[in-house]
Amino acid sequence: MTETLCFRNIGQLIQADATSQPGVRVRRNCALVVKKGHIEKILKDSEVKASAKYKKVIDVNGCAVVPGFVDCHTHLVYGGERKDEMVDRMSGVSYLEILSKGGGIHDTVRATRQATEATLFDQAKARMKRMMALGTTAFEIKSGYGLDLDTETKMLRVGQRLRKALKAPVTLTYLGAHAIPPEVKRKSYVEFVLESLPKFRGLADGVDIFCEKNVFTVADLRLIFLQAKLLGFDLRAHVEELSHQGGSYEAARLGALSCDHLEHATPKDIQAMHAAGTVAVLMPGVTLFLGGTKQPLVHSMLDARVTLALATDCNPGSCPTYNMQTVIYLAANLYRITPGQALAAATYGAAKALGHHRLYGGLLPGQRADFNILKTGDYRDLVYYFGENFIDQTYLGGKRVTGGKEPAGF
């Protein structure tokens, strides 16, 4: 029996790639043929032959099929939670004040150091399953809640085990430069991060840094990135989130795959990102949750032809969400971008931020068959209705992992 599946009667099939930018391509009344976990071809529905020997023909009843969402910036391996901090922030204390007093990220560092590898794995796996049930099929996961060799290694080992256990594409990032441990001087901690980099080869794919007022400087970013680049790591950076430091300009010039947050990025930074082909990763859920009012210059980014990506940032301090659909909704409605631009950013753009846009994210022939069947025939419903879950079924490598009548396959 052939291993080929045919999904037919698709009302809208959404594709995204460099040629569809900054939005998506919408194909109507078609069928999707999946072979050995990859997309073989897309046909007009009228071209599906009754005589063709498919293992299974799945009628999607006129619904829309969209690429699986790519969550290209998460901190989903962590211990504890931070609701007290949320309440403090609501009464006016700032995120950076809390961090400088040894709270915030440091609270999560304490909880993550204490947690066993087994607990971190079980909790993170449960989070990822919830994310998949909401349509996410590829993940980036950062370390950064250890700030010591043992815990950073433990977090990345958990990431490697998650990649195997869920059979989903997982990109791992070493974020040793996430915060400066209390009682340690910034310079000596940067020395530690530099010395530790070779130990994370083979365990992490990329290196990241939180470049911010009273955290790490642009000079720290330069030192760490030059060394990381020599060691073959991809570069990504938390930059211009709560203030403008110039980290995005420097990161782009050093060839970073992505610059993330960017609420305070300037036109000069955006030009540097365009020149370097650096993707802008935007996380509207963070701005909202931290009570920020400054939005990134999204339309300047579009005018400069910088590729946009969206991510949850899933973490216990600045955005405890699992839901890329919420992020797509917020991006379209807060940034005033079209549904197609928001969906492209959550799929193709996010895959490009991870350097994997040829492998997944576009629903193109040859790519992994990672996609969602929506409960609606119009993908624009994702940014029209507020707070709905539009995922009917999610497929990962051509296998259904959530939705439908049978038990989920993982």
Ligand SMILES: N=CN[C@@H](CCC(=O)O)C(=O)O
């Ligand atoms: N900005 C710094 N890092 C994370 C937040 C991590 C935390 O607060 O635990 C972010 O991407 O928002």
Ligand SMILES: [Zn+2]
């Ligand atoms: Zn982050």
